[in-house]
Structure formats: C-alpha cells, structure tokens
Amino acid sequence: MSTDRIPAVLVLADGTTFPGFAFGAANGEAVFGEAVFTTAMTGYQETMTDPSYHRQIVVTTAPQIGNTGWNDEDNESHDNRIWVAGLVIRDLSKRVSNWRAERSLEEEMAAQGITGIYGVDTRSLVRHLRNYGSIAAGIFTGEEAQGDVDKLVARVNEQPAMSGADLSAEVSTEEPYVIPAVGEKRYTVVAFDMGIKTATPGHFAQRGIETVVVPAGTPFNEIEKHNPDGVFISNGPGDPATADDMVAVTRDVIDSGVPLFGICFGNQILGRALGLETYKLKFGHRGVNVPVKNHVTGRIDITSQNHGFALKAPSNDSGENLNPGETFDTDFGPAVITHTCLNDGVVEGVALESGKAYSVQYHPESAAGPHDANPLFDQFVSLMDEHKAAKNTTANAAEQN
Numbered sequence: 001m002s003t004d005r006i007p008a009v010l011v012l013a014d015g016t017t018f019p020g021f022a023f024g025a026a027n028g029e030a031v032f033g034e035a036v037f038t039t040a041m042t043g044y045q046e047t048m049t050d051p052s053y054h055r056q057i058v059v060t061t062a063p064q065i066g067n068t069g070w071n072d073e074d075n076e077s078h079d080n081r082i083w084v085a086g087l088v089i090r091d092l093s094k095r096v097s098n099w100r101a102e103r104s105l106e107e108e109m110a111a112q113g114i115t116g117i118y119g120v121d122t123r124s125l126v127r128h129l130r131n132y133g134s135i136a137a138g139i140f141t142g143e144e145a146q147g148d149v150d151k152l153v154a155r156v157n158e159q160p161a162m163s164g165a166d167l168s169a170e171v172s173t174e175e176p177y178v179i180p181a182v183g184e185k186r187y188t189v190v191a192f193d194m195g196i197k198t199a200t201p202g203h204f205a206q207r208g209i210e211t212v213v214v215p216a217g218t219p220f221n222e223i224e225k226h227n228p229d230g231v232f233i234s235n236g237p238g239d240p241a242t243a244d245d246m247v248a249v250t251r252d253v254i255d256s257g258v259p260l261f262g263i264c265f266g267n268q269i270l271g272r273a274l275g276l277e278t279y280k281l282k283f284g285h286r287g288v289n290v291p292v293k294n295h296v297t298g299r300i301d302i303t304s305q306n307h308g309f310a311l312k313a314p315s316n317d318s319g320e321n322l323n324p325g326e327t328f329d330t331d332f333g334p335a336v337i338t339h340t341c342l343n344d345g346v347v348e349g350v351a352l353e354s355g356k357a358y359s360v361q362y363h364p365e366s367a368a369g370p371h372d373a374n375p376l377f378d379q380f381v382s383l384m385d386e387h388k389a390a391k392n393t394t395a396n397a398a399e400q401n
Contacts, residue, residue, distance in 0.1 A: 008117040009145040010035070010057070010088055011152045013136040016128060020119035022141040023092055024109030030144060031115045032159045033057040033085030035137035036308065037126045039287030042068075043368025044105070048084045048114075049075040051171035051195030052264065052306050054237040055162070057086040057137050058286075061126055066093035069101025070108040076197040076367055078173065078213075082109065083237075086139045087116035088125065115139050133282040134308060136161070162308065163280050167238030168246070168265070171195040172216040179204070179211040187229035187384050192216055192246065194236025194265045199367035203377050204232075217245040220252035229384045230259040233266030235363065240268035240278045240309050247272045254332050254357050259383040261376070262359030264307055270359040271311040271350050274330040281346070284308035285361075288369035291342040292362060294349070295324040300342065303362035304369025310361065311347040313337060327353055355383065 008022035012035060037059040038047060044065050047058060065087075077083060087109070096104050109116055117139050129135070138156040140147070172193045179201035186208035191201060193213050201211040212226045216236070223231065231253045233246070243265075250273040253260050262270045268278050285305040292303050313321040314328040314337070327334040332352055339349030339360055351358035364373035 006141055007145045008139060008141040009152070010117055010120060010125070011138050011140060011149070011156050012128075013153065013156050014132065015149070015153050017149060018088075018120045018125050019145075020117040022115065022145075023106050023118050024087070024116040025113045026115060026141050027113075028142040028144060029115070030138050030140045030155065031057070031086045032136070032138045032156065034134050034162045034308075035059060035088070035129060036134045036284060036286055037061060037129050038306070039289060040368060041288075043288060045070055045074045046076050046197075046368045047306075048082045048087065049077045049080065050197055050235075050306060051077055051083045052235050052237050053084045054167050054171050054195065055085055055165070056237075057088060057139065058084045059088040059122055059125055059129065060090075061122060063122070064091040064093055065089040066105040067096065068098040069096035069104050071098075071100045071102050073100065074367070076199060078177075078196070078198060082112045082114050083171065084114065086114065088120050088122065088139070089116065089118050090120060090122045092116075092118040115141060117141075129283050134162075134284060163239055164242060165238045166242035168194045168216040168236045168243065171237060173213055174215060176212055176214045179213065181205050181208045181210045184208055185210050187381070188212065188226060189230045189232050190214055190223045190226050190228040191232040191234060192218065192249075192266070194234045194246070194269075196234035196236075197363070197365055197367055199365035200232075200234060200263075203365055203374070207377060207381055209381070217249065220249050220256070228258060229388065230261065230380060232380075233260070233262035233269055233359070235264035235266065235306070237265075239280070240265060240272060243269055243272070251331070254352070257356060257387070259380065259387050260357035261380045261383075263363060264361060267348075267350065267359035267361045268309060268311055270357060271347070274332070274335050274350060274352075276314060276350070277312045278309050279312055280309050281307070285341065285346070290362065292339050292348045292360075293324075293342055294339050296338050301372035302370045303373050304366060305362045307361060311350065313347050332357075356387075
C-alpha cells in the first residue's frame with residue numbers, strides 16, 4: 001500500500017459525494033459505472049473478476065478488503081480480467097496474509113488499470129444505495145477530485161443507463177472453446193457465454209461433462225453441430241430485456257427437447273422465453289448469504305447472488321400474482337415458479353413442469369459463496385440421463401419396427 005495518500009471522491013448522479021483516497025490505478029483518470037453494493041464478507045477476487053459486474057462500481061460492506069491478497073487460481077473470468085469498473089472500500093489492508101497470495105490486491109488493480117477508493121464511510125454509502133437504489137457514479141482522483149462538484153455530477157450523468165444496456169456481447173467469448181471432462185467423458189454440454197464464470201465449466205468437468213463454450217447469441221443450428229446432450233445459459237451483465245436473440249435461441253432449444261439449464265441472466269432469458277417479463281430491482285441482490293426457498297422441495301438454501309434485474313411473477317386473469325408452485329401456461333406447456341427469495345419475494349427460479357428446462361437466479365458454482373445450491377449441477381446430469389434413456393428407448397423401438 002502506497003504511503004502517498006492521493007485524494008479521491010466517489011460522486012453519485014444525485015449529487016451525493018463520498019471522499020476518500022485513491023488506490024490501484026490512481027492515474028488521475030475518472031472511472032464511471034453503476035454504484036452497487038455486495039454484502040459478501042469474502043471473495044472479493046471472485047467478485048471483481050466476475051463478468052456480471054461489467055460497468056459497475058462495487059461497494060463492499062465488509063470493512064476491510066485486501067487482507068488475502070491476490071492469487072492466480074481464483075479468477076472467474078476466462079482471461080483473468082478484472083471486470084468491475086471500480087472498487088469502493090472502507091479500509092485497505094496494509095499487509096497480505098494468505099499462503100496462496102501471489103501479490104497484493106492493489107498491485108493487481110494497478111497492473112490492470114482499475115481504480116479504487118478507500119477511506120469511504122461505506123456504512124453511510126450502502127444505506128444511501130438501499131434507500132434510493134443503485135445509481136450512476138464516478139470515481140475521481142487527484143486534482144480532479146477537488147474540482148467543482150456540479151461539473152463532476154454532470155460528467156457522471158453523461159454515462160449510459162444500465163436499463164436498456166446490452167452488455168453480454170461485450171463480455172462474451174469471441175470464439176468457441178472447450179473445457180474437457182475430468183476422467184471419462186459422459187456428456188457434452190454447450191454453454192452460452194453471457195458472462196460465464198470459470199468455476200461453472202469446472203463443476204461440469206468434475207461430473208464427466210465436456211463443455212463447449214460458445215458466444216452469446218450463437219444460432220441453434222450452430223450449436224447442433226456439437227450434438228449437445230444439454231444446453232446451459234450462464235450468468236452475465238446488462239438488461240435481459242435487450243436479449244431478444246438469446247430468447248429466440250432458447251425457444252429453439254426448448255423446441256428441440258434438449259435439456260436446458262440456466263443461472264442468473266440465464267434464468268431471466270428462460271423466463272422471457274416462457275413469456276414472462278423482467279424489471280430492474282431497486283438495489284439488486286449481491287452477496288453470498290441470500291436465503292432462497294425451493295417451493296418444489298420445501299428446502300431453503302443460502303445462496304450466492306449478483307443481479308440487478310429479475311423476472312416478474314406471472315399473474316392470473318384478474319391481474320393478481322400467482323403463488324409460487326402454481327402453474328402458468330406457456331408455448332411449451334405448463335411452467336411453474338420454483339424458487340423465491342425469502343428477503344423480498346423476488347422470483348428466483350422457473351421451470352417447465354415437464355422438467356426439460358429449468359433455471360435459478362443465483363450461482364450454484366459457489367465462487368465465492370456457500371455450496372447449498374451445488375446439487376443443481378447433479379439435477380442437470382440426471383435430466384441428461386433421462387433424456388439419453390428416452391432417446392435410446394425410441395431408437396430401439398425404431399430398430400424393432
């Protein structure tokens with residue numbers, strides 16, 4: 001940590017300011033994004049390298065950040081890139097204390113050109129974001145941080161809004177790549193990279209699944225060439241209302257009968273494919289301690305989440321929201337809301353009643369976070385087992401005829 005304290009200020013679009021000191025790439029260049037907060041007490045490296053945080057300035061509620069340093073194993077982006085626009089913290093650890101650390105957080109941020117601000121009253125800031133919602137913001141450092149506030153606010157307000165932002169193409173892979181299965185290969189899964197975290201194909205690999213990661217919006221006739229046993233739609237940033245191409249591809253996948261599993265952004269895409277609408281949450285769900293109820297099993301999981309948009313609950317003919325577990329009609333047969341958040345009732349999962357397509361709003365890969373939801377990967381394997389058995393039965397019947 002540098003002994004030279006460079007002044008910095010976080011400026012919100014409503015004119016509220018939070019002073020502090022710069023760290024990381026304190027090069028005098030302002031950074032802009034949507035100010036959001038995470039309640040996670042651990043996992044800042046996984047958070048910062050999660051492509052879902054593209055164009056967001058992340059505020060941590062944990063009071064001290066940086067004490068475990070930075071390593072070369074826990075990055076969640078395919079190219080090890082930090083995706084957050086900036087980082088806002090209360091206290092930057094003066095030393096690194098972890099046997100896996102390769103360098104400090106500040107060194108990695110400086111190397112990747114990411115600006116942070118420390119010394120901020122994050123309790124007051126998070127309370128502001130909870131009361132008034134996530135908001136456009138900017139981090140200004142050096143002489144600029146001491147400039148005219150009205151001018152800084154004007155610059156903050158010039159940035160494009162998160163609502164209506166189509167960001168998946170900005171974080172998605174440009175070319176397909178393959179993560180091989182560990183041990184004997186059982187299945188092939190095509191994963192749409194909406195902003196996929198590296199832990200997800202890792203979980204597939206441990207279950208004998210080869211994952212072919214393809215760019216967002218890849219047409220169905222292209223993924224058919226891989227002869228997938230299942231299709232996965234990943235997490236990612238931006239407004240799901242802009243993902244019309246992915247919604248169309250998802251409908252093609254459902255029509256084909258290939259098992260489908262989605263998480264986070266993938267949950268919103270499947271929901272849209274089933275006819276549901278989406279909306280922007282006031283301040284979103286970001287953390288590793290969010291309670292979710294599975295209305296199919298009655299089980300409650302503590303989950304890892306990062307999303308600012310959500311699915312609207314389906315309604316009946318009178319305009320009243322259906323209760324979780326009640327079916328609603330889709331072009332592909334009955335569907336059901338399977339999960340809701342116990343904090344605020346937000347829809348957290350949707351599935352076809354046939355079981356051939358399902359999704360959740362949270363992150364079962366647990367990077368970082370609890371492992372409660374990890375069995376969702378096994379559910380996908382079981383679904384592919386059933387699909388394979390049905391295909392074999394059909395093929396055997398055809399041979400006998």
